[in-house]
Amino acid sequence: MQLDDLYRQVIMDHYQHPRNRGTLDEGAISVDLRNPSCGDEIHLQLLVDDGIVKDVRFLGSGCSISMASASMMTEAIKGKSIEEAVDLAHAFRAMMRGEDVDLEQMGELEALQGVNKFPARIKCATLAWQALERAASVPTGGHVEEETLGE
Amino acid sequence: MNAEELRKDFPILSERINGHRLVYLDNAATSQKPRQVIDAIRRYYEHDNSNVHRGVHTLGSRATEAYEAARERVARFIGARSPQEVVFTRGTTESLNMIAHGYARAKLGEGDEIVLPPSEHHSNLIPWQQAARATGATLRYLPLQPDGTIRLEDVEAAVTDRTKIVAIAHVSNVLGTVNPVREIAEIAHRHGAIIVVDGAQSVPHMPTDVVAMDCDFLAFSGHKMLGPTGIGVLYGKAELLAEMEPTYFGGEMIDVVDLYESTWKEAPWKFEGGTPIIAGAIGLAAAMDYLEKVGMAEIERHDAALAAKAVERLAEIDGVTIFGPPPGQSRAGLVTFNLGRVHPHDLATVLDARGVAIRAGHHCAQPLMRLFNVPATARASFYLYNTEEDVDALVDAVLEAKEFFGHAIG
Ligand SMILES: Cc1ncc(COP(=O)(O)O)c(C=O)c1O
Numbered sequence: 001m002q003l004d005d006l007y008r009q010v011i012m013d014h015y016q017h018p019r020n021r022g023t024l025d026e027g028a029i030s031v032d033l034r035n036p037s038c039g040d041e042i043h044l045q046l047l048v049d050d051g052i053v054k055d056v057r058f059l060g061s062g063c064s065i066s067m068a069s070a071s072m073m074t075e076a077i078k079g080k081s082i083e084e085a086v087d088l089a090h091a092f093r094a095m096m097r098g099e100d101v102d103l104e105q106m107g108e109l110e111a112l113q114g115v116n117k118f119p120a121r122i123k124c125a126t127l128a129w130q131a132l133e134r135a136a137s138v139p140t141g142g143h144v145e146e147e148t149l150g151e
Numbered sequence: 152m153n154a155e156e157l158r159k160d161f162p163i164l165s166e167r168i169n170g171h172r173l174v175y176l177d178n179a180a181t182s183q184k185p186r187q188v189i190d191a192i193r194r195y196y197e198h199d200n201s202n203v204h205r206g207v208h209t210l211g212s213r214a215t216e217a218y219e220a221a222r223e224r225v226a227r228f229i230g231a232r233s234p235q236e237v238v239f240t241r242g243t244t245e246s247l248n249m250i251a252h253g254y255a256r257a258k259l260g261e262g263d264e265i266v267l268p269p270s271e272h273h274s275n276l277i278p279w280q281q282a283a284r285a286t287g288a289t290l291r292y293l294p295l296q297p298d299g300t301i302r303l304e305d306v307e308a309a310v311t312d313r314t315k316i317v318a319i320a321h322v323s324n325v326l327g328t329v330n331p332v333r334e335i336a337e338i339a340h341r342h343g344a345i346i347v348v349d350g351a352q353s354v355p356h357m358p359t360d361v362v363a364m365d366c367d368f369l370a371f372s373g374h375k376m377l378g379p380t381g382i383g384v385l386y387g388k389a390e391l392l393a394e395m396e397p398t399y400f401g402g403e404m405i406d407v408v409d410l411y412e413s414t415w416k417e418a419p420w421k422f423e424g425g426t427p428i429i430a431g432a433i434g435l436a437a438a439m440d441y442l443e444k445v446g447m448a449e450i451e452r453h454d455a456a457l458a459a460k461a462v463e464r465l466a467e468i469d470g471v472t473i474f475g476p477p478p479g480q481s482r483a484g485l486v487t488f489n490l491g492r493v494h495p496h497d498l499a500t501v502l503d504a505r506g507v508a509i510r511a512g513h514h515c516a517q518p519l520m521r522l523f524n525v526p527a528t529a530r531a532s533f534y535l536y537n538t539e540e541d542v543d544a545l546v547d548a549v550l551e552a553k554e555f556f557g558h559a560i561g
Contacts, residue, residue: 003504003555007497038496039513039526061526063494064556121500 005114006121007064010072015064020074022057031144033131035123040066044131053077053085063124065115070128072109077132086136089129096122152449158536160185160441171506174544179324179352179485179532180510181374184438188377191437192430202426204403218429221436222419225384228439229369230360235389238419239432242383243351244274246370247318249385249422250347251278253396254368259315261287266309266344267318268293268301269522270326273515275318275349275370288315295522299326299475306338314344321353321364325514325530326475327458327482329353336365345391351375355442356484356534357451367391373431377438382431385422392418399424442535450535454484457533457542462486464546470553474528485532487514490549493556495529501552507544 024030028045035041040062047055056074060067073092077085092109095101098116106113115125134144158164161183166173175183195217201210203218219234226234240246259265265279269292283290291314294305301319310317317339321332332348339346345367350359354369355376361369368391373382387395397404397415404424406414415421442450463478465471470491476482490498495511502509510530513520520526531545 003501006500007555037512039517039520041526063496065497118500121496124496 006118008111008114010108010111011064011068014068014071018058018067018071020057020071020078021059023059024055024057028055028057029135029138029142031131031135031138032147033127033134033144034148035062035066035127036148038062038124040124040127042066042070042128042131044070044128044135046132046135048082051081051083053080053082058128060128062127063121065112065121065124066127069112069125072112073128073132076107076109082136086133089132089136092129093126096126152445152453152535154453154536154538157185157445158538160187161536162186162189164536168506168508169504172544174505174507174541176531176533176537176541176545177508177510178534178537179375179530181380182355182377182534183536184377184379184434185441187441188379188434188437192379192434195430195433200430203429204420214429217433218427221432224436224439225432228359228443229354229384229386230362231386232362233389235417235419236361236386236392238385238387238392238422239427240370240383240385240422241381241428242372242374243272243349243370244383246368246383246385247274247347247349248278249398250368250370250387250395251282252398253422254387254391254394255279255282255316256285257394257396259283259286259288262313263288263315264291264311264313265289265316265318266291266293266306266314266339268295268320268330270295270299270323270328270516270519271318271320272324272349272351273517275320275347276518279316279318298477298480299323299328301328301330301335303331303334303338306335310338310342310344312342314339314342316347317344318347318349320349320351322356322483323475324352324485325487325516325519325528327485327487328475329481329483332366333364336367340365352483352485356447356454358447361386373435373438376435377441378435379431382428382435384435387418389418392422395422397421397424401425403427445535451484453535454533454537455482457537457539458482458484458486458531460539461531461533461542461545464542465549468546468549468553471549474523484534485530487528487530489525489528490553491556493552495527497556498529498549498552501555502545502548505544505548505551507548509545 024045028047030045042060045057199213201214203215222234225237336346347368348366350371354371369386374380401424466478472489474487499511
């Protein structure tokens, strides 16, 4: 088991310097999601206009993997259509299950691929993406209250 | 006692983890099992397996005898006056729920109080929340000192004639503090309240004498004391078990069943509805044989000495925060800590890469984590097969993690 496979440079960089950290004003969709088994939390906000993710912000607390994954996700989905964002979320989760995915679609997110060799940490990496999938199913301005992930 | 020698009895300790010797320091979550326990369970299945209290055939008698002998073994281990004060359950959680359900609900009413510390494991907290909700009783929390200890004067102040139940862990699974349950029992009894002791972290690690402690109920789990998973104990004073209602109804626990009404056996059998955990009880008895041969007082000293050493050495590392009693102050065989802003999950992953297994998370004590103002912590917990070499491995791995996450310290 190689720690460097897990803690890639890009991941550590996003952990130390999270992108799009903060909150958005009214009109944004927001989702609160928590992983009860480890206490990781995310507050994700999306500003969707005409089916396009115009802006995205997150707040949260958790390990390096969960926070880096959230930060990388916000960069990856900004400017994409909501359908494309959800597609990417599905592909990301498939990558975490160890399935073959289109690495071109993944871009920088490929750095998180190594997480799938650490079964105990997969949920850390997918927390933000699960929040995104929930956000995609809410109307603009909607809010998904504190939800918790099942096992 | 010689931990190096004892290690040979535990097959799992020769596992290699990520290319390293296994350093198992997650004993507060569950302990490993010696060959003697594994063999006792296998022997039962190979030679005596049958249902209990039913068949008249030979195997039925052998299984029943072994199961009831296990009950006597447990009674001796905790100093109960009679084996009939020992109920077999699935574990601490089930035992506590059975008390909250079968005893507390009938006794509690509007205006009554349940007194407990905020540091309790969720399983000695939520059953009381539920019982309070169902009866109109209220929860009253004891204050914790900064080192996690509880002052008797605060117990004196919190326990009044309105108090019906005091629920408390003998040893905190996060703080490593040993609560003065005997003195607290005395205070509770003076006000006509009962005391429920969560022994999940104490019974495996120190001599237990329920009569000296004068607890009314005691709950613990077999899997944390070298026994198998799926078996635990609910000890209750005979007169309390007699008053307490069963939680599960069905086969085994009944006396006379009519179309519209039924009656139960006496305790402890009325609490053991359905086919009981026969192999589990036999495995637990074998675990108690093993522990007593080593000596519980010896084990207590050994675990506490390792934890004291770990606390002392971890506290020397710049960036490490220790929760619970500071170095030099008495504590049980576990230490909870954090390394700077390194998330405990990241810390545990780095330690695991070196074969060191610790727990990272909220330890089923979310209110306590909120008091500490941290989302999670790391915890190393020791047992009879751990050695000073294990403490060294822990400290070295924490130093390596510090190097790895250098930026996040401070
Ligand atoms: C203090 C304490 N109480 C209760 C429990 C619950 O034990 P179990 O999960 O075996 O029911 C534990 C163990 O996790 C514990 O440490």
